[in-house]
Amino acid sequence: MSILINKNTKVLVQGITGKEGQKAAAAMREYGTQVIAGVRPGKGGEIVEGVPVYNSVKEAMSAHPDISTTTIYVPPFAAKEAILEAIENNIAIINTIVERIPIQDTAYCLAAAKEKNIRLIGPSSLGYISPGEGRIGVVGGPLSLANEVFQPGSIGVISRSGGMTNELSWQIRKAGLGQSTAVHVGGDLLMGTTYADLLKLFEKDEQTKAVVIFGEHGGGYEFEIVDMIKNKEWTKPLAVYIGGKFANLFPEGMNIGHAGAIVGKGQSAEEKKAALKSVGVLIADTYEDLVTKIKPFA
Amino acid sequence: MVFFLGGIATNMNLYEFEGKNIFSKFGITVPKSVLLRREDNVIEKYNQLGIAGVVLKAQVLSGKRGKNNGILFAVSPAEAKQAAEKIFASNIRGQYVSAVLMEEKLNIEAEHYLSITYDTNKKQPVLVYSQDGGMDIEDVSEEKIKKQYLDIRQSEINSDIPFANELWRCFLQSDARVVEINPLVKTVEGNFVAADAKIALDEDAFYRHKDWNFEPRTMLGRLPTEREIEVKKIDEGENYYRGTAGKYIEMDGDVAVLFSGGGASIANMDALIQVGLKPDNYTEYSGNPPREKVYQLAKIVLSKPGLRGLWIAGGTANFTDIAATFSGIIDALDEVKPSYPIVIRRAGPNEVEGKRLMEECAKRNNLNLKIFGKEIAMGETAAVLVDMINK
Numbered sequence: 001m002s003i004l005i006n007k008n009t010k011v012l013v014q015g016i017t018g019k020e021g022q023k024a025a026a027a028m029r030e031y032g033t034q035v036i037a038g039v040r041p042g043k044g045g046e047i048v049e050g051v052p053v054y055n056s057v058k059e060a061m062s063a064h065p066d067i068s069t070t071t072i073y074v075p076p077f078a079a080k081e082a083i084l085e086a087i088e089n090n091i092a093i094i095n096t097i098v099e100r101i102p103i104q105d106t107a108y109c110l111a112a113a114k115e116k117n118i119r120l121i122g123p124s125s126l127g128y129i130s131p132g133e134g135r136i137g138v139v140g141g142p143l144s145l146a147n148e149v150f151q152p153g154s155i156g157v158i159s160r161s162g163g164m165t166n167e168l169s170w171q172i173r174k175a176g177l178g179q180s181t182a183v184h185v186g187g188d189l190l191m192g193t194t195y196a197d198l199l200k201l202f203e204k205d206e207q208t209k210a211v212v213i214f215g216e217h218g219g220g221y222e223f224e225i226v227d228m229i230k231n232k233e234w235t236k237p238l239a240v241y242i243g244g245k246f247a248n249l250f251p252e253g254m255n256i257g258h259a260g261a262i263v264g265k266g267q268s269a270e271e272k273k274a275a276l277k278s279v280g281v282l283i284a285d286t287y288e289d290l291v292t293k294i295k296p297f298a
Numbered sequence: 299m300v301f302f303l304g305g306i307a308t309n310m311n312l313y314e315f316e317g318k319n320i321f322s323k324f325g326i327t328v329p330k331s332v333l334l335r336r337e338d339n340v341i342e343k344y345n346q347l348g349i350a351g352v353v354l355k356a357q358v359l360s361g362k363r364g365k366n367n368g369i370l371f372a373v374s375p376a377e378a379k380q381a382a383e384k385i386f387a388s389n390i391r392g393q394y395v396s397a398v399l400m401e402e403k404l405n406i407e408a409e410h411y412l413s414i415t416y417d418t419n420k421k422q423p424v425l426v427y428s429q430d431g432g433m434d435i436e437d438v439s440e441e442k443i444k445k446q447y448l449d450i451r452q453s454e455i456n457s458d459i460p461f462a463n464e465l466w467r468c469f470l471q472s473d474a475r476v477v478e479i480n481p482l483v484k485t486v487e488g489n490f491v492a493a494d495a496k497i498a499l500d501e502d503a504f505y506r507h508k509d510w511n512f513e514p515r516t517m518l519g520r521l522p523t524e525r526e527i528e529v530k531k532i533d534e535g536e537n538y539y540r541g542t543a544g545k546y547i548e549m550d551g552d553v554a555v556l557f558s559g560g561g562a563s564i565a566n567m568d569a570l571i572q573v574g575l576k577p578d579n580y581t582e583y584s585g586n587p588p589r590e591k592v593y594q595l596a597k598i599v600l601s602k603p604g605l606r607g608l609w610i611a612g613g614t615a616n617f618t619d620i621a622a623t624f625s626g627i628i629d630a631l632d633e634v635k636p637s638y639p640i641v642i643r644r645a646g647p648n649e650v651e652g653k654r655l656m657e658e659c660a661k662r663n664n665l666n667l668k669i670f671g672k673e674i675a676m677g678e679t680a681a682v683l684v685d686m687i688n689k
Contacts, residue, residue: 160561163615164559244567245568246568258436287675
C-alpha cells in the first residue's frame with residue numbers, strides 16, 4: 001500500500017507544454033506513473049511526451065473522466081486561475097509545484113478547495129513518491145537516482161524542503177531501510193496539506209510503521225500533531241527535526257508588530273519542541289539523527 | 299514569524315510613515331505629520347506642520363523604540379530640532395533610523411489594538427481586536443482579545459469595530475501579510491486615529507504592484523551592505539524565475555557558506571554553529587539556477603576580506619544539475635583562487651561530472667579543497683572543515 005498515489009492513479013499536467021511541465025510529465029512516466037493528459041490553452045490537439053494536450057481542464061476531463069490527480073506547472077501569476085480550474089472540475093488531488101504564489105492567491109484557492117473537500121498539496125511542492133508505485137512531480141530526480149535513493153519500505157517521509165525530501169530519503173536508504181511514501185509539502189507559510197493531514201493517511205497505511213518529518217519554523221502546524229496524538233489519531237512512532245536554531249544570531253527585530261505573536265501564542269521553536277516531546281515525539285537535533293531515532297521502529 | 303527561513307524572504311516590512319501613507323489611501327485616519335530626513339531643516343518643517351505639541355518618532359523597522367529613546371515630545375521649534383537630532387544620532391537596538399516622523403500629539407482617551415494577518419492553522423486571515431491596546435498588548439489576557447476569522451473571498455466585514463473594513467480592504471488590495479494598528483487611539487474628542495502603522499507586504503505579489511518603490515532595507519532593520527545589494531540584483535530582470543541565487547545576508551563570522559536549497563541551508567547553518575564555526579554570511583541558491591547566476595553569487599560571497607574557510611554544501615538534489623551549478627562556482631574559484639580551506643558536500647544529477655570538474659579546478663589552482671558526495675551526511679563535513687581550518 002501507499003498513500004496519495006498508486007499504480008492506477010491517472011494524472012493530468014496543467015502547463016504541460018512549458019519546460020518544467022514537460023520535464024515533470026517525462027519524470028512521472030519514466031517512473032511508471034500514468035500521465036494521460038495535459039492542458040495548455042491554445043495548444044489543444046498537440047501531443048507532448050506522448051500525451052494529448054487539451055485547451056482546458058474541462059475538455060481534458062470529458063475525454064478522460066478517470067483523472068484523479070492534477071499537477072500545476074504554470075507561472076506564479078497564472079497559478080490561481082489554474083488551481084481554481086482544477087477545483088471547478090472536481091479533481092480530487094492537486095499538486096502545485098509553483099513557487100512564489102502570492103499568499104492571498106493561495107488562501108483563495110485553499111478556501112475554494114476546502115468547500116469541495118479537494119486536497120491541495122503545495123504550493124512550492126516538488127511532489128511525492130511511493131517507491132514501486134509511482135510518483136507525482138519530479139521528486140527523486142532522474143530514474144537512476146530515484147532508484148538509488150528510493151525503495152519500498154516502512155518509513156513515511158514528510159519534508160518542508162524539496163532537496164531534503166531526497167536527502168532524508170537517501171539517509172533512510174543508506175541505513176538499509178525503505179520508504180512507504182515521501183512527500184514534499186512545500187515551504188510556504190500556508191500549506192495546502194499539513195503534517196497532520198498526512199499523518200492521518202500514514203496512520204491508516206499498513207505499510208507505514210513510522211514517520212520522519214523535516215520541519216521548519218513558521219506556522220503552528222506542529223501543534224496539530226500534538227492534538228492528534230492526544231486524541232489517539234496518531235499512534236505510530238514519529239521523529240521530527242525543526243531547523244533554524246541559527247536564527248537566534250539575528251536580532252528579534254525581524255518580527256513585525258504583535259499580530260504574529262498574538263495569533264501564534266506559545267508557538268516558538270522551543271515551545272513546539274517541548275509540546276511534541278511531551279506527547280512522545282522523538283526530537284532530532286540534526287536531520288541525519290532522524291534516521292537514527294526512527295530505525296529501531298522500522 | 300521569521301519568513302526568510304527555508305525559502306524566500308517573502309516579507310517586506312514597511313516603516314511607519316510608509317504604512318500610514320497606505321492607511322490614509324484606504325480611509326484610515328492618521329495624525330497630521332511631516333517626515334524629516336537627515337538633511338531637512340527641522341524648524342522649517344515644524345512651522346510647516348503648524349501644530350505646537352508634536353511627537354517625533356524614529357523610523358525603524360522593529361518595535362520597542364518607545365523604550366529606547368526613539369519617541370520624544372516637543373512644544374517648540376527649538377525643542378523639535380533638538381529631539382530630531384537626538385533621534386537621528388541614536389542607535390535603536392542596531393536599527394538604522396531612516397527618518398523621523400513628526401506628528402501632532404493626540405489627546406488620548408483610550409488605546410485599542412487592531413490587526414489582520416494569516417492564521418496558519420485555519421489557513422485564512424484573522425482580524426484581532428482589543429480595547430486594551432498599546433505597548434503591552436502581548437500580555438493582555440485571551441478573553442479581552444476578540445478574533446474574527448475572515449474568508450479571503452469576502453469583500454465586506456460585518457463588524458462595528460472602527461476601521462475594520464478599511465483595514466480589510468487595505469490588507470487585500472495591498473497584498474499584505476500583516477496590517478496592524480497599535481495603538482488605535484480613541485481621542486478625547488471621540489475620534490479614532492491610527493497612531494502607529496505596521497505593514498508587512500507579500501513580496502511574491504510584486505508583479506501586480508508597480509507602485510512598490512520603497513527605499514532599500516534588510517530584514518534585519520539595518521541598511522543593506524554593498525554585497526547584499528549586488529546579490530539582490532542577480533535575480534532581477536528576465537531571469538527572475540530561473541532558479542534563485544539572490545539571497546545573501548552578511549554576518550559577523552569568518553567562514554563563508556554557499557548552500558543549495560532552503561531546507562538544507564537551515565540544517566547546515568545549525569550544523570556550522572554546532573561545530574563552533576562562525577558564518578560570515580547566509581546564502582543559498584536553489585531551483586537549478588543557470589551557471590551565470592551561481593557564478594555571480596559565488597564571486598560576491600568570495601569577495602569578503604578576512605575569510606578563514608568556505609563551506610559549499612547541499613543535499614541530494616532532485617533536478618538541479620550539479621555539474622552546471624558547480625561550473626558557476628568553478629568560474630569564481632578560478633578568478634579568486636582562495637588560499638583558505640574549502641569543503642564541499644553535494645549530490646544529485648550529474649554529480650560525477652560535477653566532482654570531476656571541481657577536482658580539476660582544485661588541481662589547476664592548487665586549492666586546499668575536499669569534496670564529498672552522498673556517502674557522508676552534510677553535517678559531518680562541517681567537522682572536516684573545522685579540522686582543516688585548525689591545521
